[in-house]
Amino acid sequence: MNLVNRSRRLAAAIGAAALLMTALPAAAQEIADSHLAAARSAITAMRATNEFDNILPQAALGLKNELIQQNPNLQGDVNAIVDETALSLASRRGDLEREVALIYARAFTEPELQELAAFYATETGKKVMETAPLMVREIRQSADIWGRGIARDMAQQVAEKLQERVGFNPLENPEGEATPAPASE
Numbered sequence: 001m002n003l004v005n006r007s008r009r010l011a012a013a014i015g016a017a018a019l020l021m022t023a024l025p026a027a028a029q030e031i032a033d034s035h036l037a038a039a040r041s042a043i044t045a046m047r048a049t050n051e052f053d054n055i056l057p058q059a060a061l062g063l064k065n066e067l068i069q070q071n072p073n074l075q076g077d078v079n080a081i082v083d084e085t086a087l088s089l090a091s092r093r094g095d096l097e098r099e100v101a102l103i104y105a106r107a108f109t110e111p112e113l114q115e116l117a118a119f120y121a122t123e124t125g126k127k128v129m130e131t132a133p134l135m136v137r138e139i140r141q142s143a144d145i146w147g148r149g150i151a152r153d154m155a156q157q158v159a160e161k162l163q164e165r166v167g168f169n170p171l172e173n174p175e176g177e178a179t180p181a182p183a184s185e
Helices: 002-023 025-030 031-044 055-070 072-107 111-122 123-166
Strands: none
Touching: 031 072, 031 123, 055 072, 072 111, 111 123
């Protein structure tokens, strides 16, 4: 089931990219080669497309698993044919690079892209790239803890005000005993 969902998402992404490609020729003609080169340099320095390196190998592995499950006696042939086909499609990775470069070129001027590429080539830029995933994860954890604290405090304050104004405390159970507020972390 997971393979089917991934295949559907991949098909949807490919369809969207194909639709985007048909809509972009005019936009692509308006962007100078030097602007696209600056965009490519920036996305390379930012490693903007590295996370997509596994798409082809994962698609190949998923297809192998599916076909071998259907026809276990053809495992050798399936593996060989899928590997050959995957290798023949590897050259299409450049299409993604081109599309991402166009996206960046439309969003940033050529000088801005040159600045981005220069920054991410510095030690600080490299450190940003290395630490960003961990920092994002820690920021999300902090935001979750903060959000739970805000929700807890809001519920407690609203309960106190409701008790004062209308004699109803939603944090008390029917026997009149206070329900403990959610613990803070």
